Amino acid sequence: MTFWCHLVDRHGKDGRLHTIRDDWPGYSLDLFTYPEHYTSDLDCVLIPHGVIMDRTERMARNILDGLGNQDLVVLCVLKGGYQFCSDLVEHIKQLSKNSDTSLPMRVDFVRLKSYLNDQSTPDLHVVGGADLSVLTGKNVLIVEAVVSTGKTLQAALELAEGFRPHGIRVAGLLVKRVPDSLGYRPDYVGFEIPNRFVVGYALDYNEYFRDLSHICAISESGKQKYRI
């Protein structure tokens, strides 16, 4: 089996990093629209929705270029990955429709949960039954919204490997620069971001903020308000 997700590989399959620096203050919230119920829960917009969409389209292009016309099973890591996966799959579909290659693609899901408040916990659950026999012998693209410590990605990789796929690649929209990283770097990375807790575009803080379109940095008062 080919194992494409390298430990401590600084560059993914799509080359250069797309780094948001630690001193980037983000965009003022006033520049964009966002749900009024989150006023004062957010510090700034780190990545506006339109930029996420444009970057996702380019990631789809890079993924397609690396595939040839092999069948693909997309494995979405829920819940945080649902929006990115949906947009990525849509872009892959559109791009393959507009090219000569016809790509048979299936989509499956696994739910992995470990966060409480803004902290990773050792309690990593696979929620629900995960019969992923569809992965056997196939090329698999694991789609994850954010890689922070990398524990969730490691668990997803182990789970997928158990079904003996032909090969695995990983697309991660965000990779966070954290001191406690296991060192996993997806083959396809959207943005490398500072070590701040981000919400929106399906990323949550205790299930809040999934209904926010932009990727934003949560404020301290937002953390306090929704803390469990």
Ligand SMILES: O=P(O)(O)OC[C@H]1O[C@H](OP(=O)(O)OP(=O)(O)O)[C@H](O)[C@@H]1O
């Ligand atoms: O790299 P890690 O430190 O493991 O963190 C990344 C994971 O954390 C979040 O999941 P969470 O446990 O919050 O579950 P959710 O996706 O259902 O919100 C996020 O959606 C990633 O899957």
Ligand code: HPA
């Ligand atoms: O910044 C984050 N936001 C949401 N979920 C996460 N899981 C790890 N880091 C994050």
